[in-house]
Amino acid sequence: MTPEIAERLKLFDEDLVAFAPFVAAKDAIEENLQLFRETGVARHMLILGESGTGKTSLCDWVERINPPIHHEERDQIRVLIVRVPPAVSVGGIAEAFLNALGSFWAQRSSVPAKTKQIILLCRKCGVELILLDEAQHLKDRGDTKSQYLIADWLKFLLDELALPTVMLGLPRLEELLQTNEQLRRRFSRRVFLTLGQDDAGSVERECLQLFTSLALPLNLPVRRGPFNNTDFGCRLHYATDGRIAYIKKLLFAAFRKALLQDLQAIDIPLLAQAFTEEIWREGIGKLNPFNEQFVFRSLDRGGEPFERAHTGARRRGRA
Ligand SMILES: Nc1ncnc2c1ncn2[C@@H]1O[C@H](COP(=O)(O)OP(=O)(O)O)[C@@H](O)[C@H]1O
Ligand SMILES: [Mg+2]
Structure with missing residues (x-):
């Protein structure tokens, strides 16, 4: 490096x-x-x-x-x-x-x-x-x-x-x-501190906004194709649970790979790889939010990255 x-x-x-x-x-x-x-x-x-x-x-x-x-x-x-x-x-x-x-x-x-x-x-x-x-x-x-x-x-x-x-x-x-x-x-x-408290916009949009503001100073374009903005925001939310630490992990890994391989942009396959390597090793195929076959559900079941202990506390900011 x-x-x-x-x-x-x-x-x-x-x-x-x-x-x-x-x-x-x-x-x-x-x-x-x-x-x-x-x-x-x-x-x-x-x-x-x-x-x-x-x-x-x-x-x-x-x-x-x-x-x-x-x-x-x-x-x-x-x-x-x-x-x-x-x-x-x-x-x-x-x-x-x-x-x-x-x-x-x-x-x-x-x-x-x-x-x-x-x-x-x-x-x-x-x-x-x-x-x-x-x-x-x-x-x-x-x-x-x-x-x-x-x-x-x-x-x-x-x-x-x-x-x-x-x-x-x-x-x-x-x-x-x-x-x-x-x-x-x-x-x-x-x-x-959770996303999704803004009545004016969806949690997915907020998640996309946060991703974009973190990605902006990287001076490297992010290509979200084949997904549109709404779809990409939704996938980002499932991939990170809307938590800044995971959004950052994902971007950091994709950015690092792009720099090391001298790529001109961060794209979906790079984000899919980053998800598996940084967030969830078993997150492949339909369990990878950046895969076209993704199941579109929260990854919070037993053994999944956002599994939560039941506390009886109110959950906020969920889709
Ligand atoms: N406002 C922010 N902007 C950019 N990165 C942030 C921000 N808040 C947290 N992070 C990053 O997210 C990660 C987790 O943050 P942290 O404050 O340790 O979370 P918590 O204490 O809630 O577990 C850290 O890598 C931190 O740099
Ligand atoms: Mg802390």
């Missing part, structure tokens, strides 16, 4: 595009931050989306817009991103907060001592917004008792901090809120 090709692939991988649900979620967060800065009122919200819908990228983007401010005495961390570890206990989540605040001393101390330290450091560091990424892990500890404890502790901490807080996670995160009515009330605002 030439350095020029490597550079083009890297730029493509890092580039962030402003697609509608992503921008809506970013605006909602900024609105809460602004409200807090102007009035001191702390509003909370949930941002929900399946894996690969852009939650972590959104946290990074918000942090990039509001970077730490360097002061002589201590830097001001305006946006505190806490990445919740898997199957976490109250002590574990308290430690994750402390680590995000740059403190590692508290590993052996009690939960009340850690909690006090979190509150103190958030004040000292001038935190204005908390983003709890992978927040579904707060409910993955299994037994209901731990979930009650975590929800109670979180409610207590957020009340003490009085800072706007966003929990970002998989849709099953909503189940955590079922265990604590007060926490549920505080997080009654929900924003979904």
Whole structure:
């Protein structure tokens, strides 16, 4: 691979595009931050989306817009991103907060001592917004008792901090809120990162738009023939479940192949190959959305790429 090709692939991988649900979620967060800065009122919200819908990228983007401010005495961390570890206990989540605040001393101390330290450091560091990424892990500890404890502790901490807080996670995160009515009330605002929420257009069209805006900077045409726009949008939706991570994977693989083989365009056979190699190895023939014989159904059955665990949570943005 030439350095020029490597550079083009890297730029493509890092580039962030402003697609509608992503921008809506970013605006909602900024609105809460602004409200807090102007009035001191702390509003909370949930941002929900399946894996690969852009939650972590959104946290990074918000942090990039509001970077730490360097002061002589201590830097001001305006946006505190806490990445919740898997199957976490109250002590574990308290430690994750402390680590995000740059403190590692508290590993052996009690939960009340850690909690006090979190509150103190958030004040000292001038935190204005908390983003709890992978927040579904707060409910993955299994037994209901731990979930009650975590929800109670979180409610207590957020009340003490009085800072706007966003929990970002998989849709099953909503189940955590079922265990604590007060926490549920505080997080009654929900924003979904899924495509298909725009009443004016179909999810397939949105998917095609997102694909097009990601493909635009590649400077390589995409030939969708023999399919028309509607058909191609529909196939893209089945191939990616409308998740940006999969759309990007598909394009990345097709783009890489095109560059390496010195092709003049990305075409349907290239996308079909990319689907099998990057998204689903068994996705061939009628199970490949870019094949003319495709069965036109969601690929979410057992063993398929978009298989979902049943959670009872509402599914949004599906065709
Ligand atoms: N707005 C965006 N523009 C371009 N790529 C994005 C955007 N949001 C997410 N991605 C890409 O999608 C992939 C998954 O994103 P990520 O934020 O990790 O999703 P999640 O946290 O929901 O699982 C990453 O490769 C990321 O670069
Ligand atoms: Mg993530």
